[in-house]
Amino acid sequence: xxxxxxxxxxxxxxxxxxxxxxxxxxxxxxxxxxxxxxxxxxxxxxxxxxxxxxxxxxxxxxxxxxxxxxxxxxxxxxxxxxxxxxxxxxxxxxxxxxxxxxxxxxxxxxxxxxxxxxxxxxxxxxxxxxxxxxxxxxxxxxxxxxxxxxxxxxxxxxxxxxxxxxxxxxxxxxxxxxxxxxxxxxxxxxxxxxxxxxxxxxxxxxxxxxxxxxxxxxxxxxxxxxxxxxxxxxxxxxxxxxxxxxxxxxxxxxxxxxxxxxxxxxxxxxxxxxxxxxxxxxxxxxxxxxxxxxxxxxxx
Amino acid sequence: xxxxxxxxxxxxxxxxxxxxxxxxxxxxxxxxxxxxxxxxxxxxxxxxxxxxxxxxxxxxxxxxxxxxxxxxxxxxxxxxxxxxxxxxxxxxxxxxxxxxxxxxxxxxxxxxxxxxxxxxxxxxxxxxxxxxxxxxxxxxxxxxxxxxxxxxxxxxxxxxxxxxxxxxxxxxxxxxxxxxxxxxxxxxxxxxxxxxxxxxxxxxxxxxxxxxxxxxxxxxxxxxxxxxxxxxxxxxxxxxxxxxxxxxxxxxxxxxxxxxxxxxxxxxxxxxxxxxxxxxxxxxxxxxxxxxxxxxxxx
Amino acid sequence: xxxxxxxxxxxxxxxxxxxxxxxxxxxxxxxxxxxxxxxxxxxxxxxxxxxxxxxxxxxxxxxxxxxxxxxxxxxxxxxxxxxxxxxxxxxxxxxxxxxxxxxxxxxxxxxxxxxxxxxxxxxxxxxxxxxxxxxxxxxxxxxxxxxxxxxxxxxxxxxxxxxxxxxxxxxxxxxxxxxxxxxxxxxxxxxxxxxxxxxxxxxxxxxxxxxxxxxxxxxxxxxxxxxxxxxxxxxxxxxxxxxxxxxxxxxxxxxxxxxxxxxxxxxxxxxxxxxxxxxxxx
Numbered sequence: 064x065x066x067x068x069x070x071x072x073x074x075x076x077x078x079x080x081x082x083x084x085x086x087x088x089x090x091x092x093x094x095x096x097x098x099x100x101x102x103x104x105x106x107x108x109x110x111x112x113x114x115x116x117x118x119x120x121x122x123x124x125x126x127x128x129x130x131x132x133x134x135x136x137x138x139x140x141x142x143x144x145x146x147x148x149x150x151x152x153x154x155x156x157x158x159x160x161x162x163x164x165x166x167x168x169x170x171x172x173x174x175x176x177x178x179x180x181x182x183x184x185x186x187x188x189x190x191x192x193x194x195x196x197x198x199x200x201x202x203x204x205x206x207x208x209x210x211x212x213x214x215x216x217x218x219x220x221x222x223x224x225x226x227x228x229x230x231x232x233x234x235x236x237x238x239x240x241x242x243x244x245x246x247x248x249x250x251x252x253x254x255x256x257x258x259x260x261x262x263x264x265x266x267x268x269x270x271x272x273x274x275x276x277x278x279x280x281x282x283x284x285x286x287x288x289x290x291x292x293x294x295x296x297x298x299x300x301x302x303x304x305x306x307x308x309x310x311x312x313x314x315x316x317x318x319x320x321x322x323x324x325x326x327x328x329x330x331x332x333x334x335x336x337x338x339x340x341x342x343x344x345x346x347x348x349x350x351x352x353x354x355x356x357x358x359x360x361x362x363x
Numbered sequence: 364x365x366x367x368x369x370x371x372x373x374x375x376x377x378x379x380x381x382x383x384x385x386x387x388x389x390x391x392x393x394x395x396x397x398x399x400x401x402x403x404x405x406x407x408x409x410x411x412x413x414x415x416x417x418x419x420x421x422x423x424x425x426x427x428x429x430x431x432x433x434x435x436x437x438x439x440x441x442x443x444x445x446x447x448x449x450x451x452x453x454x455x456x457x458x459x460x461x462x463x464x465x466x467x468x469x470x471x472x473x474x475x476x477x478x479x480x481x482x483x484x485x486x487x488x489x490x491x492x493x494x495x496x497x498x499x500x501x502x503x504x505x506x507x508x509x510x511x512x513x514x515x516x517x518x519x520x521x522x523x524x525x526x527x528x529x530x531x532x533x534x535x536x537x538x539x540x541x542x543x544x545x546x547x548x549x550x551x552x553x554x555x556x557x558x559x560x561x562x563x564x565x566x567x568x569x570x571x572x573x574x575x576x577x578x579x580x581x582x583x584x585x586x587x588x589x590x591x592x593x594x595x596x597x598x599x600x601x602x603x604x605x606x607x608x609x610x611x612x613x614x615x616x617x618x619x620x621x622x623x624x625x626x627x628x629x630x631x632x633x634x635x636x637x638x639x640x641x642x643x644x645x646x647x648x649x650x651x652x653x654x655x656x657x658x659x660x661x662x
Numbered sequence: 663x664x665x666x667x668x669x670x671x672x673x674x675x676x677x678x679x680x681x682x683x684x685x686x687x688x689x690x691x692x693x694x695x696x697x698x699x700x701x702x703x704x705x706x707x708x709x710x711x712x713x714x715x716x717x718x719x720x721x722x723x724x725x726x727x728x729x730x731x732x733x734x735x736x737x738x739x740x741x742x743x744x745x746x747x748x749x750x751x752x753x754x755x756x757x758x759x760x761x762x763x764x765x766x767x768x769x770x771x772x773x774x775x776x777x778x779x780x781x782x783x784x785x786x787x788x789x790x791x792x793x794x795x796x797x798x799x800x801x802x803x804x805x806x807x808x809x810x811x812x813x814x815x816x817x818x819x820x821x822x823x824x825x826x827x828x829x830x831x832x833x834x835x836x837x838x839x840x841x842x843x844x845x846x847x848x849x850x851x852x853x854x855x856x857x858x859x860x861x862x863x864x865x866x867x868x869x870x871x872x873x874x875x876x877x878x879x880x881x882x883x884x885x886x887x888x889x890x891x892x893x894x895x896x897x898x899x900x901x902x903x904x905x906x907x908x909x910x911x912x913x914x915x916x917x918x919x920x921x922x923x924x925x926x927x928x929x930x931x932x933x934x935x936x937x938x939x940x941x942x943x944x
Contacts, residue, residue: 163548170467193671197550207541210564219559220549223671227664269545276549374837378752384741385748386758388811389765391804395772398783456685464682475932476690482858482928483697483921484865486895490902490917491696494910521693528689554675575771582773584868585895589903612775612868619779619872624787636779640772647771651764 107350109340111327114141116280116310117162117199118179124157124334127171131157133334135176139327144302144311146321146342149331150357155314158331159282162312163199164192180280197224200278204285206265208257208272213249216257216268220276235275243271244301263294270301281305283313287320299324318358322346330354396640403634405625406430412627416634421595421609423618423628430631432638434595438512438608441598442587445516446523446580451573453520454527458572461528462535463557481525488518489589497590506605510592513604518586523576530575530654534568535561567653574650578643581612588613611635697921704918707911718901718912720919722882726795726891727864727923729884730874733799734806734863739856741803742810746852749811750818751840770808774868777805781873796887798874805869806859813855817848854935861927865920867895894920 117139124132132154139145147155160166161178164185178185185195197220208216217236221227227235236253240246245267249260257268266286273281283302287295302311302324315321321328322342329339330351338345338354349355407413411427418431461473496517497509538561546556562569592607595614615632622629667674713721745762753759781801791797821844829839845852867875876890877900884891898916901908 165544165548168547191672193550193552193555195550196548201548203541203545203548205541207539207545209542209545209560219546220551221664223549223551223555223559225664225666231664272545273549371835374835377837381744381748382752384744385753385762387741388745388762388769388807391807392765392768392772394784395776395780395804398780399776402779402783453685453689456682457689460682460686464679465686473686473690475936476694478932479925479928480690480693482861482865482924483693484867484895484924486865486867486899486902487700487917487921490898490913491700493902494913494917495696495699521689524689552671552675554678555671578771582771582776584773584775585899589899612773615775615779616868616871619782633779633783636776640776643771643773643776644768647767648764651767 107338107340107354108136108336109327110138111140111143115139116141116181117312118177118182119158119161120177120179122158122161122174122176122178124154124161124166124175125171125173126169131334132161135331135334135336137329137336137339139310139312141310142306142308143327144306144313144325145327145329146325147312147314147329147331148316148318148321148357149337151316153331154334155329155331156284158336159284159312159314160201162280162282163196163201165201167192193223197276198278199280199282200273200276201282201284202266202270202273202286205289206262206269208260208265208268210256210258212254213257213260213268214253216272217275220272224276239271239275240268242274242305243267244297244304245271261294263290263297266290266294266298267301270298274305278309280310280312283311285314285316288316295320318346330357332357396637399633399637399640403630403637406627406630406634409627412631416631419597421614423622423631428627430627432611432635434597435609435611435614435635437598437603438591438595439581439610439612441512441603441608442515442519442591442610443577443580445513445604446519447573447577449516449520450523450527450576450580454524454572454576455531455569457524458528458531458535459557459562462532463553463561477525477528480521483522485522485583485585486589488522489586492518492586492590504605508592508607510590510607511605512591512598512608515587515591515608515610516604518590519580519583522583522586523580526579527572527576530572531565531569534565534572537568538564567656571650571653574646574653578646578650581646582639582643584612584616588616593617611639615639700914700917700921703911703914704916704921707915708918712912712915718897718908718916719882720894720897720916723892723894723897724919724923725883726875727894729795730799730802730870730891730893731860731864733795733887734802735856735860737799738803738807738810738859742807742859743814743852745807745811746814746818747840747845750815751836751844766808766811769804770812772805774805774866775871777801778869778871778873780804781869786873792888793872793874793876793890794888795874795884795891798870798891798893801869801873802863802866805866806863809859809862810856813859814848814852817851817855818844820851821847850938851935854931854938857927857931857934861924861931864927865895865924867893867899870896894923 115138119135119137122132122135123130135154135158147159149155157166161174162180162185166172166174174186180195180199209219211219214236217239218232221232221235237246237250240249245264248264249268257265260268266289270281270286287298290298299320302313305311313321313325325342327340328342328345330337330345330349330353332353338349338351340350345354346358349358412430415429416432418429419433420429420431421434422429457477461470465473492514493510497514500506500514501509542560542564543556546560547553551559587610591610591613593609593613594607595609596607598604598606598608615635618628619632622632713719749759749762753762778801781797781804785791785797785800786793825843825847826839829843830836834842870893874891875893875896877892877897882892894916898913898920901916902913
């Protein structure tokens with residue numbers, strides 16, 4: 064699918080406005096080694112080889128006096144699905160929100176360590192936050208369509224970042240909805256309020272809305288937790304398709320979902336990244352006893 | 364259960380009394396309406412006075428009496444319109460500032476301050492207008508008089524602003540956080556999120572805020588009576604704003620004290636009261652319907 | 663083609679933030695400035711003679727306002743609080759409740775001068791109370807009634823449901839629960855709301871214009887409910903708009919006393935309310 068070529072394989076040296084674009088690169092060979100180079104961390108943290116899209120180095124995060132993350136280091140590979148699992152309150156959502164800086168708004172938020180997008184620090188003072196979030200899109204736990212038409216929901220992002228003309232906008236809306244596997248269901252009612260859609264449709268609309276700004280990364284914060292099994296299935300199918308073009312990080316407390324869709328999985332417990340590796344390895348031969356306990360259902 | 368019956372009787376009585384106070388509020392509104400109607404209907408007994416209602420001259424003590432309401436309606440319109448032009452943008456801006464921009468400490472300072480603004484009695488605003496602002500404007504802008512429509516508008520605006528601010532702020536707060544987050548996550552700036560998501564979502568609440576402010580401004584009496592000069596003339600164009608006008612409320616307040624009970628003039632003043640009652644009723648009911656719809660949309 | 667923004671969104675944002683801050687300042691600062699000016703002017707004009715001597719003495723007006731406010735509260739508070747209890751504790755959704763709420767909204771929206779007309783027609787004329795303290799207070803009571811109802815209802819709703827449930831589970835009847843649990847817990851909130859509402863009555867003029875107020879009384883202090891009264895806001899109104907011969911200092915001083923009285927009540931109630939919210943006992 065060549066629908067969104069510019070979203071694919073951007074190589075950016077700077078987070079400037081004019082990110083140069085190149086044609087889609089070939090996906091790196093599947094030859095990651097379970098070693099732990101350069102990051103001083105536990106041996107149970109895998110560093111995937113090949114293109115690293117996002118990286119956290121020695122993150123400590125605080126909400127006031129509460130420490131939400133403890134010395135978390137993780138490298139997230141490009142154009143793969145990485146799942147973050149763990150019990151509620153383990154810090155996985157907080158960690159996810161570091162990558163598009165959605166934690167900044169919370170009172171008392173404080174972060175130590177580095178978060179890198181293609182090697183560039185995204186917590187620099189002079190960073191253009193809007194541009195970061197354009198590159199790193201996010202889908203929230205509960206669908207949050209704006210109270211406007213389906214069309215305007217999708218067009219919202221492109222209109223933020225420039226003044227697209229009508230025909231281009233029409234095209235973006237159609238492409239995005241097709242990518243989100245929603246086009247056929249809504250093409251006849253683009254002018255109707257998005258609030259009239261079902262929960263699953265609303266969530267796919269929110270995904271389409273993110274795709275319309277042509278991000279490189281998709282952060283998904285338990286995107287299916289508010290949906291019924293059929294809608295969940297749709298979303299999971301969609302993620303596997305999107306993986307071709309996007310780096311996806313998904314937070315889920317549904318371990319089956321993690322094992323179904325992801326190639327890499329990280330297990331969080333009480334603000335700590337306990338283990339990170341290939342999904343099969345995490346679920347079949349966890350190295351840490353705590354991971355094993357969680358996988359086998361010994362934690363809430 | 365029989366043994367408890369005597370006490371239940373007492374409770375029934377109390378509960379009945381409590382319920383009747385609730386119903387009393389409806390009765391009060393109806394009573395106001397009935398009394399206004401009762402004392403304004405006799406006006407329509409005389410064909411000549413009835414005909415003069417649509418005239419352009421309000422001359423209640425001349426011979427023959429004339430009760431042309433047009434200058435009073437226009438006077439109210441001018442003063443109220445002016446007040447809205449000033450208060451709606453300022454009030455909504457202030458609400459956005461409080462809800463979206465102000466740091467916590469400033470918000471906690473501003474909210475009670477605005478509430479306090481609402482508590483300043485209207486005669487005090489009037490006195491400020493008469494003693495200070497009127498003469499000052501007249502001198503600085505070389506106006507013919509220190510009592511004019513726009514001065515009433517200005518002071519009314521500051522009386523309507525607290526209502527507008529607090530209702531708008533409620534509306535802004537009712538916008539789900541998830542929508543802001545969704546917008547920011549798409550790379551919108553805070554300001555883009557405010558103008559493109561927050562304000563459109565809060566639209567009905569903001570309209571209601573304006574309407575409630577309007578209701579407050581139309582009904583305001585003492586300030587207008589004191590600062591707008593009370594000349595029952597038909598205001599002409601924009602110039603009307605810097606000349607004296609007379610509003611409906613001011614007319615009642617100024618003339619009722621010197622009117623013989625059950626005279627035609629008395630009935631005419633009650634008729635103005637009835638009009639005011641109906642206008643504010645419509646404005647408030649519409650505002651209520653809009654707010655109600657907002658409540659439903661939020662779900 | 664997507665064209666770039668004419669002005670970068672971030673610059674637009676910075677610009678608009680400045681504009682908004684200025685507008686918020688315009689809402690608050692000029693009025694504060696004017697009030698401060700009035701305070702300074704009024705403070706300068708204050709002296710003991712002002713309160714006691716001459717036809718414009720403030721003390722009788724203050725006493726009149728005090729009587730008016732107390733009587734208004736005595737009439738409006740029981741009705742208002744009972745109506746709030748009905749709405750918060752008894753009423754369910756239904757046509758009656760919607761009608762009552764609509765009535766309250768309209769009652770709150772009726773222009774104060776129209777309240778005055780109503781008071782004139784009902785209390786002064788029809789019930790033949792005449793122009794007096796009672797007529798004025800009854801009229802004023804109707805004006806503050808919706809304020810008292812909303813404030814009390816809010817205070818009642820702040821009482822957590824589990825307190826009611828706990829009482830009901832012990833076998834208390836609904837009224838017992840209200841009287842022994844709900845009302846005592848809501849009382850401070852109701853009182854602050856009452857003070858805020860009543861301060862309105864202290865500052866209003868239009869409703870008493872034709873129902874109670876009179877300027878040149880033979881006896882400045884009312885002796886019965888059926889005497890005419892002086893009132894502070896009324897006196898300020900007459901002084902500033904109809905008596906050019908009265909020196910400006912006297913007018914400023916009168917305004918000063920009125921503002922201090924009304925805002926004092928308000929500030930007191932707001933501080934008390936803030937204190938209550940901080941010290942939430944449940």
